[in-house]
Amino acid sequence: MTGFIARRVALMVLTLIGVSILVFLITRLTPGDPVRQIVGPDAPQERVDEVRHDLGLDRPVLDQYLRFMGDALTGDLGQSLRTRQPVIEELGARFPLTFQLTTFAVTIAVLVGVPLGVVSAAKRDTALDRLATVAALFGASMPIFWIAIMATLLFAVRLSWLPTAGNDGPIWTVSGFKSFILPGITLALGPIALVMRLTRSSMLEVLSREYVGVARAKGLAESRVIFRHALRNALLPVITFIGLLYGSLLGGAVVTETIFSLNGVGRLVVTAINQRDYPVIQGAVLMLAVIFTLINFVVDIMYAMLDPRIRYE
Amino acid sequence: MSEHSASVRSTHLPGRVESRTPASPSRVRVFWRVFSRNQLAVVGAVIIACFLGVAILAPWIMPFDPLEQSLPDQLQGPSSTHWLGTDEFGRDILSRMIAGSRVSLMVGVIATGIGAIIGTAAGLLAGYYRRLDSVIMRIMDILLAFPSILLAIAVIAILGPSLTNVMIAVGIRSVPTYARLVRSTVLSTKTHDYVDAARTIGCRESIIMVKHVFPNCVNTIIVLSSLQVGDAILTASILSFLGLGVQPPDPEWGQMVNAGRGYIRDAPHITTFPGLALFLVVMGFNLLGDGLRDALDPRMKNT
Numbered sequence: 001m002t003g004f005i006a007r008r009v010a011l012m013v014l015t016l017i018g019v020s021i022l023v024f025l026i027t028r029l030t031p032g033d034p035v036r037q038i039v040g041p042d043a044p045q046e047r048v049d050e051v052r053h054d055l056g057l058d059r060p061v062l063d064q065y066l067r068f069m070g071d072a073l074t075g076d077l078g079q080s081l082r083t084r085q086p087v088i089e090e091l092g093a094r095f096p097l098t099f100q101l102t103t104f105a106v107t108i109a110v111l112v113g114v115p116l117g118v119v120s121a122a123k124r125d126t127a128l129d130r131l132a133t134v135a136a137l138f139g140a141s142m143p144i145f146w147i148a149i150m151a152t153l154l155f156a157v158r159l160s161w162l163p164t165a166g167n168d169g170p171i172w173t174v175s176g177f178k179s180f181i182l183p184g185i186t187l188a189l190g191p192i193a194l195v196m197r198l199t200r201s202s203m204l205e206v207l208s209r210e211y212v213g214v215a216r217a218k219g220l221a222e223s224r225v226i227f228r229h230a231l232r233n234a235l236l237p238v239i240t241f242i243g244l245l246y247g248s249l250l251g252g253a254v255v256t257e258t259i260f261s262l263n264g265v266g267r268l269v270v271t272a273i274n275q276r277d278y279p280v281i282q283g284a285v286l287m288l289a290v291i292f293t294l295i296n297f298v299v300d301i302m303y304a305m306l307d308p309r310i311r312y313e
Numbered sequence: 314m315s316e317h318s319a320s321v322r323s324t325h326l327p328g329r330v331e332s333r334t335p336a337s338p339s340r341v342r343v344f345w346r347v348f349s350r351n352q353l354a355v356v357g358a359v360i361i362a363c364f365l366g367v368a369i370l371a372p373w374i375m376p377f378d379p380l381e382q383s384l385p386d387q388l389q390g391p392s393s394t395h396w397l398g399t400d401e402f403g404r405d406i407l408s409r410m411i412a413g414s415r416v417s418l419m420v421g422v423i424a425t426g427i428g429a430i431i432g433t434a435a436g437l438l439a440g441y442y443r444r445l446d447s448v449i450m451r452i453m454d455i456l457l458a459f460p461s462i463l464l465a466i467a468v469i470a471i472l473g474p475s476l477t478n479v480m481i482a483v484g485i486r487s488v489p490t491y492a493r494l495v496r497s498t499v500l501s502t503k504t505h506d507y508v509d510a511a512r513t514i515g516c517r518e519s520i521i522m523v524k525h526v527f528p529n530c531v532n533t534i535i536v537l538s539s540l541q542v543g544d545a546i547l548t549a550s551i552l553s554f555l556g557l558g559v560q561p562p563d564p565e566w567g568q569m570v571n572a573g574r575g576y577i578r579d580a581p582h583i584t585t586f587p588g589l590a591l592f593l594v595v596m597g598f599n600l601l602g603d604g605l606r607d608a609l610d611p612r613m614k615n616t
Contacts, residue, residue: 011454014454015454015458018451018452018455018458019455031473137599137603140599141543141595141596143551143591145567145571146588146591149584149588150588153577153578157577248461250460251463252462255554255555258555270556273466273470285466285467288459289459289460292460
């Protein structure tokens, strides 16, 4: 197991270095002079040279990258070109909201998707199974931004049950929770479909195993066979998937946050791109990619702990 | 049974090393039998055929010019003149949606094509040449380290918002998926006896890779692509919705939904119809993809 973890850590470090190079290149590959964007098109040449020197942009690219990495490792992601605030502070202020939204969506996806998948597999090829499959298909094909707007129209504008947009505090307060309901559910729709499909196919595979036949032959009640014997084993791939889902929803929150005017990291990225605020884009993309990579790493390790066969691949 | 004997034949007759293409008449028949029994897949195919027909015939069937503004007609609901109503500039929504179908389908197909070509080449090289494997797959790991939509957004941040760049961004996003799947197919194919046989009669490695190993990946690529097109259309529409894709006044469904947001209380039809079209076409591709998978490559079912 130690060898396995060591190999994974090495791979992760390699990936993270690659990620940081790619993020570093965002500003270098962009057409136009980043210094001109900071000082404006009419600034005198001396001012341009001065800022270029201050930012270290007159040094060799490798030097610039190493400096970027060194700063990033100490938590210095530069300053926002618009607000002049340190990027790390802007991210820190907005991450809790994105984290709450993502956690809420993942919880909904699991609480709805897993039971639907189990029922669908247990009642295979019945009308219920087909209904669940079609529902999952609907969920997977739904444009999230469109369903978000339609849900707002119905529940917030017409029925006035929920706030239309904005955030009214953390999720554990009543008003805060209300403002998370619509964004959380719309963000969870696609994942519900994925979790359901995965649980269903994993359950079907496990249900065809011999030990399930043995459990049935012993005369156990079907519910006991399904929950005690099949589900426990079928959940393994689902757990892995939930980890991956978590990371991808951190990215997916971009759309939900924009529609519901939630000041999270996702909305920050979109605003930053529209304003060409490159340090913020770099910082946010780097942070989300690093979190995503760390989650993948933890999932890999957990999987190997739960299923020893993985370690000997 | 026939498939089994076919594989036995090709394994034991080193003289006959031509690859098994998926297009032989019996295979087409088997495919059609399985596919046509799947009602949902047929529904998907019909939906796509309809949208494709609309996209091809667009210039002839659009009732109005999709860009022509007519302020006196703004924000009208559906009527006999404007079947799906008009938007905030009085433009005919049906005409804009018909024009938008071209954009969405084109983005879906071209972006998927970009991902499929680069991803397949990467997967083929990584699976076939051990020396390249770890380099290529580490690059894929790096691409996979970004949540999918964020990768597309990062690419747009570099290239700038435009239709072409959306296709590139959405295409790059699917490269690792193709690379991984094709690589794993290549790894299992290359151990077959007929590959050794081809080598024994003196075939060049690159010829073996392209002519004898690659055809085994074709089914997998077709199935993945049909599932990817819907996804690509969705992602592209998300980018346009966020203002990072197709720019106004050019009609694109995601961008139309975004434009209608401000009028959602009084004119919800501006948002409703383009979103519905998007949903239908993506579902069509997903249904078709599921059907193709069951008919062409049932092993993929659990991946």
